[in-house]
Amino acid sequence: PDSNLASLGAATLTDSSNIDGKASDWAAASSALACGQKTRNGLLALDHEARPLTSLARMLQEKGWKIGLISNGTLNQHSGTAAFFARRQQSETLAILGDLCNSRFDLIACDKIEMPGDYTEGRLNALIKRxxxxxANWAGLGQLNPKQKIFLLGSAKNEEGMEAGQALNLAELCAKAIELLQNPQGFLLIVENAKFAQFAQADKPEAREQELLLLDQALGWAMKLQKEKPAETLLLFSSDYDAAAPEKPVYSWLSAANAPKLAPGLKNSDAPKLLxxxxxxDKASFEAAAKQASLPLLTNKRAQDCIMPFSADTQSITLRYGLLEKARKPLVAKLYNAEGKEIASRTVDEQFGFISFEQLQPASKYAATLEIDxxxxxMPDLQTLPQPKGKKLFSFALLSDTHVSLFPDLSYGRLHASSRQIMQxxxxxLNREKVPxxxxxxxxCDASLPSELEACWQISSRFQGKFIVVPGNHDRFRGEFGSKWLEYYGEPAGLQEFQTVQILSLDTGNGRLGKAANLAAIKALDPKRPCIVISHYQMLPDLAQINDKDSAVHDRDKLQEYLDKLGNSKAVIYVGHKNKPCQVQLGKVTQINAPQTTQFVDAYLLVEVYEDGLLQSLRPASDAYTSERSRRLGGAGMARAExxxxxxxxxxxxxxx
Known part of the structure; x- marks a missing residue:
């Protein structure tokens, strides 16, 4: 009765069910409290159709507010605060960590970070400092510069047996955070006691009560500020969700100081609207902003608007656009035939996305315009692809440089944190389309770790066709990684048949072609029969596009005999590594540098194999929001799109x- 919570003021029960009317999990509850929208379980700041939402923290950050986030739990796993900074499936633990570091919140403090066992704490530290x-450890807060952004971390690993209050002290840290976040524009401080639920589930009543006491003390510091500045401070106290049986009503407590009257019938998704x-x-503006997928505040200074023709097949053309600033009016895209007659128009009201024109004629010329305010x-010189004359044999997908990682990478707009989900x-x-x-x-993989390769195998083994892969320079073939590769994917070099076509796999991951297995496979190649060649490194450099010492296999000058045989074969070569849209002729043979799936222009190729040639089209590897995020943070305008x-x-x- 004498607690801070008891004296807080108005209180009510709120409906904390998910959008399906059932008990929320931590992700759906976090989304409701952060974004003001109910969603399905498992989704963080994504609506029930998995479209990205914008949290209150991001909205206020754009207005110049300072943002603080404190939790004595594991911020990238089972944290009710995660939807304030992450847009993810709840299972994407390490991607959530990447979003946390990329949030640019002014103060972040947590007890632990969940990491795979074969990643070092040094790598985590580098990620946070980037x-x-x-x-620093939370106890070292006093030694840090209060004018710079602060990340306080108790541990990089989950530790068993930690007692109540032993780690991050919510009360002390809440007091310090209020001091640091003072700002003329305002600040938002989010405080979570995750250990309360942990000790409750572990049936440790004494530890649970101690955590509740610490949370009440933290609340006391917030109430002190509210009393000092009553007209400027709103304080909400809420439980995030109640894990009740699905058939029972689901409620959570919501208490407030200096809030409008808490009317009966409130939902947990109403809490951020009050804030x-x-x-x-106002409510309407908040709801509209929440549905707008705002992009990261930080944009690489080299980034620019990007308007590009993206893909084509025999009957369609797709454009891609990304604007740094949202247009005042809806965008209008128009398509014209070779005679200059307008034949189609599309109107869109998004800041980024794809625009498709379909039911076109094969091998026909078109032009397009995009009206932006x-x-x-x-965009002249657009053309649909010709219809091949020969019989279709089969189709395949070319996925390159997936960089499957269990750890986020914030540099150059890389999407490595999302690599598993993208590949999956x-x-x-491809399974739905029955691509064989x-x-x-x-x-x-990205760091040549056995755990990464295991994750790759879990995904690629779900493919219902044949999966053929060669190593890249990030797939260092040694130790346990090498033995697992042989177990999962077989020998990295060789010649095999797929239906009536030869598949030549070359292991150039270390930048060299002259390995015995590579040379034996080239010798076995029948140059008169169709062959598709895959190699990480280029056989021959395209010096107009890629002019550096790493532009092609390093030992090519010593292997002219083998390159000549390839160049006089009935073949097409696909390579990765540089991932720039370029091609070069090796004798009669075309060599194509493939796109990367995890960095703008994040895409892959769908290739149809015919008796007379290969028909290839570009496909997006990720959704429009993820792709534009990569482009912006990587600073790419038209450079990688040209x-x-x-x-x-x-x-x-x-x-x-």
Whole structure:
């Protein structure tokens, strides 16, 4: 009765069920409290159709508010605060960590971070420091510069047997956070006691009560500020969800100080709307902003608007656009035939996305315009692909440089933290379409760790066709990693048959072609029969596009005999590594540098194999939001998009020999 919580003020029960009317899990509850929308279990800041939402923290951050986040739990696993900074499936533990570091919140403090066992704490420290965070144990807060962003971490590993209050002290840290976050524009501080639920589930009543006492003391510091600045401070106290049986009503407590009257019938998703209203954002504006998938605040200074033709097949053309600033009016895209007559129009009201024109004629020329407010962007010289004359033999997908990782990478707009989900989604699509073959020219993994390879195998083994992969420079073939590769994917080099076509796999992961297995496979090649070659490194450099010492296999000058045989074969070569849209002729043979799935222009190739050649089209590897996020943070404007349409969407005839 004499607790801070008891004297807080208004209190009510709120409906904390998920969108299906059943008990929320921690992810759905976090989304409701952060974004004001109920969703399905397992989704963080994603609506029930998995479309990205924007949290109250992000909205206020854009208005110049400071944001603080404190939890005595594991922030990237089972944290009710996660939807304030992450848009993910709840299972994407390490991707959630990447979003946390990329949030640019002013103060982050947590007890632990969940990490795979074969990743070092040094790598975690480097990840946190890359966005310019000061990193320290929470007890070292007093030694840090209060004018810079702060990340306080208790441990990089989960420790068993930790007692109540032994780790991060919520009360002390809450007091210090309030002091540090003071700001003329305002601040939002989110405090979570995750250990209370942990001790309750573990049936440790004494530890649970001690954690409740610490949380009550933290609440006391917030109430002190509210009493000092009553007109400027709104304080909400809520449980995130009640894990009741699905058939029972599901409620959580919501208490408030200096809030409007808490009317009966409130939902947990109403809590952020009360906070938004206190911050000057009315309910309608908040709900509209929550549905807008805001992009990261930090944009690489080299980034620019990107308007590009993206893909084509025999009957369609797709454009991709990404604007740094949202247009004042809806965008209007128009398509014109070769005579200049407008034949189709599309209107969109998003800041980024894809625009498709379908039911077109094969091998036909078109032009497009995109009207952005008063500006008109012209895209001439668009063309659908020709319809091959020969019989279709089969199709395959070319996935390159998937960089499957269990750890986020914030540099250059890389999507390595999402790599598993991206690869999993692509394979699910290919299974639905009954594509019988995937070819992968290397960098399957990112750090050559056995745990990464195990994750790759769990995903690729779900593919219902044949999966052929060669090592890249990130797939270092040694120790346990090498033995697992042989177990999962077989020998890294060789010649095999797929239906009536030869598949030549070359192991150039270390930058060299002259390995015995490679040379034996080239010798065994029948140059008169169709062959698809995959290699991580280029056989021959495209010096106009990639002019560095790592542009092609390093020992090519010593292996001219083998390169000549390849160049005089009935073959097409697909390579990875550089992932720029370029091609070069090795004798009669076309060599294509494949796109990367985990960095803008994040995509893969769908290739149809015909008797007279290969028909290839570009496909997006991720959704429009994820792709634009990669482009912005990587600083790419048109640099990596130049020539993408013409190189990655084309018909390549088999060479005559």
């Amino acid at each position: 966005p310019k965070y000061q990193l 938004a209203q206190a911050a000057g954002i 008063a500006q008109t962007i012209k 989604d692509i394979i699910a699509d 073959l995937i070819l992968h020219p290397g960098d399957l 020539n993408a349409f013409s190189i990655w969407n084309q018909f390549i005839p088999w060479p005559d020999n």
